[in-house]
Amino acid sequence: MNCLSHLHNGARLPRLCLLAALLATAACTSVGPGTKHVVNAGKQEGSAIQGIQVIRLDERSLVELPRQTEPDFATGLGYSNAVGETVGSGDVLNVTIWEAPPAVLFGGMMSPGISIQTSAPTSLPEFLIGPSGSISVPFAGLVPAAGRTLPQIEQDIVARLRGKAHLPQVAVRLIRNLSANVSVVGEVAASTRMPLTPKGETILDAIAAAGGTKQQSDKMTIQVSRGGQVYSMPFSAVINDPRQNVVLRTGDVVTALFQPYSFTMLGAAGRSQEVPFEATGLSLAQAMGRVGGLQEGRADPKGVFLFRWEDPTLVPNRDSSVSARSDGRIPVIYRVDMKDPATYFAMQNFAIRNQDVLYVSTNPIAEFQRVVGLIASTTLPVVSINNAVNRN
Numbered sequence: 001m002n003c004l005s006h007l008h009n010g011a012r013l014p015r016l017c018l019l020a021a022l023l024a025t026a027a028c029t030s031v032g033p034g035t036k037h038v039v040n041a042g043k044q045e046g047s048a049i050q051g052i053q054v055i056r057l058d059e060r061s062l063v064e065l066p067r068q069t070e071p072d073f074a075t076g077l078g079y080s081n082a083v084g085e086t087v088g089s090g091d092v093l094n095v096t097i098w099e100a101p102p103a104v105l106f107g108g109m110m111s112p113g114i115s116i117q118t119s120a121p122t123s124l125p126e127f128l129i130g131p132s133g134s135i136s137v138p139f140a141g142l143v144p145a146a147g148r149t150l151p152q153i154e155q156d157i158v159a160r161l162r163g164k165a166h167l168p169q170v171a172v173r174l175i176r177n178l179s180a181n182v183s184v185v186g187e188v189a190a191s192t193r194m195p196l197t198p199k200g201e202t203i204l205d206a207i208a209a210a211g212g213t214k215q216q217s218d219k220m221t222i223q224v225s226r227g228g229q230v231y232s233m234p235f236s237a238v239i240n241d242p243r244q245n246v247v248l249r250t251g252d253v254v255t256a257l258f259q260p261y262s263f264t265m266l267g268a269a270g271r272s273q274e275v276p277f278e279a280t281g282l283s284l285a286q287a288m289g290r291v292g293g294l295q296e297g298r299a300d301p302k303g304v305f306l307f308r309w310e311d312p313t314l315v316p317n318r319d320s321s322v323s324a325r326s327d328g329r330i331p332v333i334y335r336v337d338m339k340d341p342a343t344y345f346a347m348q349n350f351a352i353r354n355q356d357v358l359y360v361s362t363n364p365i366a367e368f369q370r371v372v373g374l375i376a377s378t379t380l381p382v383v384s385i386n387n388a389v390n391r392n
Contacts (some may be wrong), residue, residue: 034361037361041333053315055334062350074244076231079246089130091176094175186382191238259354263282265287306358311329
C-alpha cells in the first residue's frame with residue numbers, strides 16, 4: 001500500500017519493495033514442498049508427524065521390501081468335496097420301505113412319513129430332522145440321520161428291521177435341503193441362501209444364483225467367510241482364473257463388495273486429481289501414465305514421492321523415531337528418481353494401493369525461472385509508467 005502511494009505521488013517506486021512483493025507472490029503460488037523438504041520430512045522440529053520413514057525406490061530396494069501377500073481362494077479355501085447327500089438338522093426326508101410278500105411285520109401298514117409297500121412305492125408325508133438329528137422309524141426306533149449320507153441311513157434302517165420284517169428294503173430320499181446352504185449378500189441383485197447339491201456349487205454359481213453383481217466386475221471384490229477366516233479377491237480375477245472358482249462348503253458366506261479404489265495425484269504432474277483404478281491392481285508406472293506423467297519444464301524428475309500409511313512389518317530397517325497411529329501403521333514416503341533408468345523397472349513391480357498419495361515437487365530451476373519471468377513481466381510496465389509520471 002505504501003508502494004502504491006509513492007507511485008501516486010509521482011515518486012520513484014522502491015525496487016526493494018517491488019522485489020519483496022513479487023517474491024512473496026511467488027512463494028504463495030508454490031504448488032507444495034520442494035524435494036529437500038520432503039526428503040527431510042519428520043526431521044524438522046515442530047513437524048506434525050515425527051520420524052517419517054523415507055525409502056528410496058529402486059530395483060535393489062524393491063527386492064529388499066517385504067511383499068504384502070494375502071492368500072487367494074485356491075490357497076486359503078483350498079479344494080472342497082461336493083456336499084453330496086449328507087443331511088443335517090432341518091432337512092426333510094421321505095422314507096419308503098418294502099417288505100417282501102408275505103408281509104409279516106408291516107403288511108401294508110401306513111405310518112406318518114413312512115410308506116410300507118409290497119409292490120410299487122408311493123410318496124407319503126415327510127420326515128423333518130429335528131434338533132436331535134434323528135428320525136423315528138416304526139419298529140426301527142430312533143435312527144441317527146444328521147451328518148450321514150442317504151445310503152448310510154438306508155443301511156441302518158434295514159439292519160434294524162432285519163429279523164423283524166420279511167426281507168426289508170429301504171429307500172431314503174432328500175425332499176428339501178435346509179441345512180447345506182451358503183449365504184450370498186452385498187452388492188448383488190438379490191441376496192439369497194443357495195442350497196448346495198452333489199453338483200458342487202462354486203463361487204460363480206453363488207453370484208449367479210443371486211442375480212449377478214450390481215456393478216462392473218472390475219470394480220467388485222468377492223469376499224468369502226469360512227470358519228472365522230475371511231478371504232478376498234478381485235471379482236475379475238476369479239472369473240479369469242478357474243482355480244480361484246472353488247467349491248463352496250456349508251455355512252460359507254459370499255459377499256460382493258463394491259470397492260472403487262483410487263489414488264490422489266498432486267503437484268507438478270500432468271493432472272492433479274483423484275484417479276480411480278481397478279480392483280485387480282495398478283503399478284506405479286501405470287499410475288504415472290494415467291495422470292499424463294510429469295509436467296514438462298516444471299516438474300523435478302528426482303522429486304516424485306508416494307505417501308502411504310504402511311504396515312510396520314513391511315518396512316525394512318525401520319527408524320525407531322517413527323511414530324505409529326492408532327491402527328499400528330506408520331507414515332512412509334517412497335522416493336522415486338525418474339532420471340535413473342533402472343527406476344522404471346522398479347515402478348513396473350511396485351503396486352499402488354487404495355488411498356495412496358502421489359506428489360511431484362517443482363524443479364527449483366524452473367521455479368526460479370518462473371519468478372524471474374514474473375519479475376521481468378511486471379517490472380518493465382511499472383518502470384514505463386514510473387518514467388511517464390516523472391516526465392510529467
